Amino acid sequence: MLSRYALSLLALDLALGLAAWWAAFWLRFNFEIPDEFERLALDASGWCVLGLAAGLVVRRVDRQVWTYIGLPEFRQLAGGVFLGAVFTAVAVLMLRIPEFPRSVLLLQPLLAFLLMGTARASWRTWAERGAHGQGGTPVVVVGSLDEAAGALRALRGSQRWRAVGIVSPLAAERGRSLQQVRVLGTVDDLPQVCEAADARTALVASPPGSDERRQALLLASEAHISLLTLPRPDEWLKAESTGPRKIELEDLLGRAPVALDVAGLAELFSGQVVAVTGAGGSIGSELCRQIARFGVGKLVCIDVSEYGIYQLEQELRRSHPQMQGIYYTANVREYERLHAILCQHRPAVVFHAAAYKHVPLMEECNEIEALRTNVLGTLHAARAASACGAKRFVLISTDKAVNPTNVMGASKRLAELMLQALAAREPRTQFVSVRFGNVLGSSGSVVPLFTQQIERGGPVTVTHPEIVRYFMTIPEAAQLVLQAGLMGRSGQIFVLDMGEPVKIVELARMLIRLSGKTEQEVPITFTGLRPGEKLYEELLADDETTEPTPHAKLRIAKTGGALPDVDAVVRWISDAGALPQGTPLREWLRAQVPEYGPR
Numbered sequence: 001m002l003s004r005y006a007l008s009l010l011a012l013d014l015a016l017g018l019a020a021w022w023a024a025f026w027l028r029f030n031f032e033i034p035d036e037f038e039r040l041a042l043d044a045s046g047w048c049v050l051g052l053a054a055g056l057v058v059r060r061v062d063r064q065v066w067t068y069i070g071l072p073e074f075r076q077l078a079g080g081v082f083l084g085a086v087f088t089a090v091a092v093l094m095l096r097i098p099e100f101p102r103s104v105l106l107l108q109p110l111l112a113f114l115l116m117g118t119a120r121a122s123w124r125t126w127a128e129r130g131a132h133g134q135g136g137t138p139v140v141v142v143g144s145l146d147e148a149a150g151a152l153r154a155l156r157g158s159q160r161w162r163a164v165g166i167v168s169p170l171a172a173e174r175g176r177s178l179q180q181v182r183v184l185g186t187v188d189d190l191p192q193v194c195e196a197a198d199a200r201t202a203l204v205a206s207p208p209g210s211d212e213r214r215q216a217l218l219l220a221s222e223a224h225i226s227l228l229t230l231p232r233p234d235e236w237l238k239a240e241s242t243g244p245r246k247i248e249l250e251d252l253l254g255r256a257p258v259a260l261d262v263a264g265l266a267e268l269f270s271g272q273v274v275a276v277t278g279a280g281g282s283i284g285s286e287l288c289r290q291i292a293r294f295g296v297g298k299l300v301c302i303d304v305s306e307y308g309i310y311q312l313e314q315e316l317r318r319s320h321p322q323m324q325g326i327y328y329t330a331n332v333r334e335y336e337r338l339h340a341i342l343c344q345h346r347p348a349v350v351f352h353a354a355a356y357k358h359v360p361l362m363e364e365c366n367e368i369e370a371l372r373t374n375v376l377g378t379l380h381a382a383r384a385a386s387a388c389g390a391k392r393f394v395l396i397s398t399d400k401a402v403n404p405t406n407v408m409g410a411s412k413r414l415a416e417l418m419l420q421a422l423a424a425r426e427p428r429t430q431f432v433s434v435r436f437g438n439v440l441g442s443s444g445s446v447v448p449l450f451t452q453q454i455e456r457g458g459p460v461t462v463t464h465p466e467i468v469r470y471f472m473t474i475p476e477a478a479q480l481v482l483q484a485g486l487m488g489r490s491g492q493i494f495v496l497d498m499g500e501p502v503k504i505v506e507l508a509r510m511l512i513r514l515s516g517k518t519e520q521e522v523p524i525t526f527t528g529l530r531p532g533e534k535l536y537e538e539l540l541a542d543d544e545t546t547e548p549t550p551h552a553k554l555r556i557a558k559t560g561g562a563l564p565d566v567d568a569v570v571r572w573i574s575d576a577g578a579l580p581q582g583t584p585l586r587e588w589l590r591a592q593v594p595e596y597g598p599r
Contacts, residue, residue, distance in 0.1 A: 010053070010062045013116055017052040017084065020111035021045055024104045027111075040100060047091040048108065055084025066123040073120070078113055085109035136162035139228070139244075140194050142187060142216045143205030144168050145178050151205035152179045154230055154244070161244065164197040169212050187215050191223035201226045203244055214510070217247070221513040249440060249447065249510060264486050266294050268349065268392075275300040275347040275390075277332050277381050278354030280308020282439060283396055286478040287351050288312060292320045300345050302328045302338070303354070332377035335384060342388040349485065350385040352378060353396045355412070362408040363532040367585050371573050374411035379418050379570065386422070386429040394485040395419055395433040397493070399470060399537045402435070403595050406532025410589050410596040414564065416493055417593070421563040423491040432488030434481050435557070436496040437470030437537055450508055454515045458522035460508045465526055467505075467535050470498035484554055495546060497553040501536070532598070564592050 025033050025041045033041065056062055059080035064073050089105045139161045141148045148166050155161050156179075165184040168174070173183045184193045190202060202225050206212035213229075220227045228244040274296050278284040280303035288301055299316070303309040306329050313327045326345065330337045332354045342350070355374050356362055362370040378395055385393045397416055400409030416433045423431040440447055446469075453460045477496070484494040505524060512522045529535070546555040572588060590596045 006062055009064075009066065010056065012119065013056060013061070014049050014053055016115040016119060017081075017108075017112045018045060018049055020115055021048045021104075021108050023111050024107035025101070027107060028101050028103055037101070040097065041104075044092055044095075044097060044100070047095075048088050051086075051088030051091060052081070052084035052112065054087050055082070056080040058083055064120075066120050069120045069124050074117060077116060077120070081109045081113045081116070084112075136160055137201060138162055138164040138197055138199040139201045139203050140164060140184075140190065140197060140199050141166045141181070141203050141205055142190065142212060144170050145173055145176065145183070147205040147207070148178055148181075151203055151230060152181060155203070161201075161203070163203075164199055165193055167193050167202075169206070187212050187219070190216060190219045191225065194223065194225050200224070201228060203228045203230070204247060205230070213247070217510065217513045221516055221518060224516065226516075227514075247514065249507075249514060265482055268486050269294040269296045271295065271297040272349065273298040273300065273345050273347040275302065275342060275345065275350045275385075277302045277338075277350070277352050277377075278396075279303045279327075280305045280312050281353060282474055283477060283481075284351070284353035285312050285315075286474045287353060287481060288316060289319075290475070290478045290482055291351075292316060292323050296323065298324045298326065298345060300326045300328070300341065300347055302330050302332075302341065304329065304331045332381050333372050335380040338380055338384040339387060342384045342390070346388050347385070347390055349392045349394070350381065350390050351394045351396070351481065351485065352381045354381070355396070357398065357408060359400065359406050359408050359532050360530045362411070363406050363530075364582075367407045367582055368573075368576055368578075368580050370407050370411040371414075371576075371585075371589075374408070375414050375418060376570065376573055378415040379422065379566065382419055382422050382429075382431060383426075386426040390429050392430045392432065392485055392488075393419075394481060394488070395431070396481060397433045397435045399435055399437040399498070402537070403597070404593065405534045405597055407586070407589065407598075408532070410593045413593045413596070414569070414589070417564050418566055418569065420491045420493075420559075421566050424563070425566075427490070430488060430490040432485060432490070433493040434484045434488075434496065435493060436472060436477050436480070437498045438472075439474050439477050440471055446504065446507065447511065450511045451515075454512055454517065454522050459525040460512065460522060461525055461527050462505050462508055463527055463529050463533060464535060465505055466503070467529070467533075468501040468503050469537055470501050471507075472496070472498055480553060483551055487549060487551065487554065493557040493559060494549075495555045495557050497555070561594065 022041060025037060029037060059076055061077055061080040064076070085105065085108065088108070092100055092105065137160060139155070141151050141163055143151065143166070145166070145168065152163055155163050163181045166178065166181055167185050167187050167190050168183050169187050171186055174185060176183050184197070194200065194202060202216060202220060204213050204216050204227055216227060227247040229247045231245055269291055274291050276284050276287050276291070276299070279288055279301035284303065288299060291299060301309060301312055309327050309329055313325065316323065316325050328341055330341060332338060354377055356366070356370050382393050395415060398409065398412050400406065401413035401416060404410040404413055419431045419433055438446070450460050480496050488494060508524050509519060512519060515522070546557055548555055569592065576585065586598050590598070
């Protein structure tokens with residue numbers, strides 16, 4: 001049933017269609033309808049109204065909301081008017097009305113569409129003026145006309161913001177206008193344009209990672225202009241993301257969205273039991289969020305941190321109340337505990353994200369802890385998964401496992417080798433490793449450290465002016481891990497496309513500017529490389545090659561060399577004692593991982 005509001009708008013449409021009917025006769029007879037044709041028009045007008053009503057209802061034009069009318073609605077209206085004209089013409093021709101002027105059947109729909117379209121456009125114009133008037137905070141849009149178009153549409157639905165100008169990277173666009181908003185200059189002119197327009201905020205419409213975003217950041221921080229951007233596609237799904245938000249570091253680095261095999265992942269997870277170790281960490285918790293989206297039947301979350309698993313439990317119960325989540329505090333170094341948990345729930349897929357990952361901490365005083373957690377913990381989780389019938393086991397590895405120069409990286413490389421050795425023994429489970437670089441905002445990473453240093457007023461400490469790292473966002477990393485887990489065959493090591501490496505000093509400068517400060521206010525100091533740290537991270541070892549996969553951002557590393565004796569590795573680590581000496585431990589580790597070269 002149509003509401004009273006919809007019925008009134010439909011009645012108005014029919015009235016306009018009837019007016020177009022008489023206007024068509026009026027135009028056909030040069031502005032003076034003969035009496036006999038006036039009678040003819042009156043007799044046939046009922047068929048016009050009925051035909052138009054049928055066309056509008058069939059095309060669901062009666063359900064339009066005029067306040068938000070746009071091109072799709074106008075195309076829908078054109079279809080309804082055309083169908084109405086066809087129905088009217090069929091009725092008139094079947095009735096064989098004598099001397100009926102057939103040109104009216106062509107003129108009427110054109111005039112009807114013109115009148116009805118004008119009514120809608122006028123309604124929206126009036127509604128926008130009434131809702132927004134001259135209110136809202138003035139904002140300057142940064143981007144070309146093509147890029148600014150979407151931003152202006154988003155701002156029109158906001159009562160908080162009002163676009164007062166555009167600065168474009170294309171000088172040729174200066175002076176042109178879009179949706180009655182003029183291009184007032186180039187990106188270089190941003191401070192002057194904002195001052196002239198009395199705007200202290202700029203909305204960056206250029207794509208993530210573009211030069212315009214970085215340039216706008218530099219200019220805005222010096223002129224004390226706040227920078228905003230539009231939410232990413234995944235953020236529009238969140239209730240709190242309803243408009244422009246503050247620009248963030250990942251918006252400046254910029255990466256193309258990950259294309260997922262949604263159907264394949266849904267088939268892998270939907271209704272299944274999935275387990276995640278290290279579920280309370282940055283990567284583990286994001287894996288849980290992504291897996292929950294695919295309708296998992298039961299999600300078993302395991303982490304040694306009580307607070308981490310508690311936070312995850314609260315979040316998932318709030319965001320996915322229909323999902324059955326089981327939350328365990330457990331240490332992956334305790335095989336019996338893992339085996340009991342996994343055999344109770346029998347997951348189809350296990351993601352192993354639990355690890356020690358902080359390079360300096362694992363390099364001195366804690367070497368044995370890196371081996372017990374990263375090597376034995378991986379082996380325990382993999383064996384427990386296989387014993388309990390899991391079809392797939394996915395290890396989260398790191399680029400630091402390639403030609404490692406530190407204990408942490410060497411321990412992760414040894415974990416990869418142990419998993420490959422286990423794959424040869426356990427054909428029932430597909431064992432896959434996934435390597436990627438640094439993740440923006442993950443716990444213990446450089447970004448939170450820099451943020452804290454900036455909040456304290458500096459200095460921001462960078463180890464070396466030339467040090468570079470690969471970066472990706474937490475959601476992107478998790479999504480590619482899921483994709484690799486779907487595609488991988490047992491024993492394979494997947495390498496993620498990390499894009500271009502980023503200089504850490506440039507990262508620090510961007511974070512300082514994002515805080516609204518300059519390098520003069522928050523200085524950067526260089527402290528020297530830490531133990532085990534290298535200037536450049538690699539994703540493939542020197543003796544490795546890769547082969548492509550159907551996914552553009554995933555490649556398979558082809559490795560050679562002998563696999564370790566799993567039982568011998570377990571015995572050595574177990575017998576090493578509570579506080580082994582660092583030198584013999586490193587010598588043993590080099591024997592297991594030949595490419596390991598301590599610094």
